[in-house]
Amino acid sequence: MYRRDLSNTGKNEDAEREAIEDISWTFETEDSIDSSPAIGPEGTVYIGSTDGNLYALHPDGSLRWKYEASSTISSVPAIAEDGTVYFGTSAGRFYSLTSAGEENWVLDEPFETAILSSPVIREDDTVLIGSTDMDMYSIHPDGSIQWNYSHDQPGGIISTPALDSEGNIYFGFHARAMGMNFGELVSLDPEGNNRWHFTIPDLDGQVLSSPAVSEEGNIYFGSYNNKLYALDGDGNELWNHSTGGNIYSSPAIGEDGTIYVGSADGNLYAIGPDGTERWSFETGGDIASSPAVGPKGMIYFGSFDNHVYSLHPNGTERWRVETGDRVFSSPALGNDGSLYFGSYDHNIYALGEARPDYRARRIHIPLIFVILIFLAVFLPKSEKN
Secondary structure: OOOOOOOOOOOOOOOOOEEEEEEEEEEEEEOOOOOOOOEOOOOEEEOOOOOOEEEEEOOOEEEEEEEEEEOOOOOEEEOOOOEEEEEEEEOOOOOEEEEOEEEEEEEEEOOOOOOOOOOOEOOOOEEEEEEEOEEEEOOOOOEEEEEEEEEOEEEEOOOOOEEEOOOOOOEEEEEOOOOOEEEEEEEEEEEEEEEEEEOOOOOOOOOOOOOEEEOOOOOEEEEEOOOOEEOOOOOOEEEEEEOOOOOOOOEEEOOOOOOEOOOOOOOEEOOOOOOEEEEEEEOOOOOOOEEEOOOOOOEEEEEEOOOEEEEEOOOEEEEEEOOOOOOOOOOOOOOOEEEEEEOOOOOEEEEEEOOOOOHHHHHHHHHHHHHHHHHHOOOHHHHHH
16 A cells, blocks of 8 residues: 555565665656555556556566556555555546456546545455545445545545554545635544544645554644644644645654655655654755655655655665656555656656675675685695595
């Protein structure tokens, strides 16, 4: 799923190794890509394009299948354990496909506007999906609607929901009232009943960022008032941290609790669980891409300066890879250490997995020479005797 897990942490602890900067392959679509990849069974890479197609690619970059939805796909697909693929389109249709790319069903009602939020598959196999028509829906695997939650203000949902350990649901809401915009973080119980709302105090503080939930149950999310917020599980504000631009990027949570988030000021920020800034890393463009975190704490994200970056946990640059256009897509780290993302240059990229530490190989080379010298010097003497 988008952000990998139900808590939206963006963290893959199961990867065998960290990704390196070598481009393994690219796959060209017919238009720009602002969707992000999801990685399914057997390493299949699923990603949408503004060309109206959902692509399923083998791990080697060859096309497995593509499904023509005839409308921009910005929603990130979610893949169930049985291989079922769910995604939404800008035409307001929600799809379920088999693992072979065949249509199970399509819902164009009750959705009235674009679906930009990404689906979340809960443990009971129901699927959560938000819509820009104000509602959050829970849908059974057969396409029937379990429940829907409708906000009492006109607006929409772009944010992808996150769940805590008890199944409570959190998502951002963009409200419009009397010609003004404001934002809220909404919490529902597992049955879709309202628990609480946290309203951003500033006008134009829309919450398009998807929240992330920590192991302690704290919720982190960004707002268009340039701030990253931390709330407790009851909706009380713990702290906020200001950046120099609006925050569309969704935060990731590292193993030590550090929160990583990008800003339109071109910086990626590392914020401690107490709200103190640990470091920031400047790129040459806005950062709408949401960071991913690998097993050794390496951080991966894209920038509007046409690059994807990898940073060490201390904020120093590890590597960067240039693409032909801006990178809105959020990278996804596969279990083999491959990194996948899309670019506005129409291409899907795969970066290779990390090689074994070359320093270990350097130790082996002299050892081989020592053994050969030993055999050459001492073995003939032993045979003479």
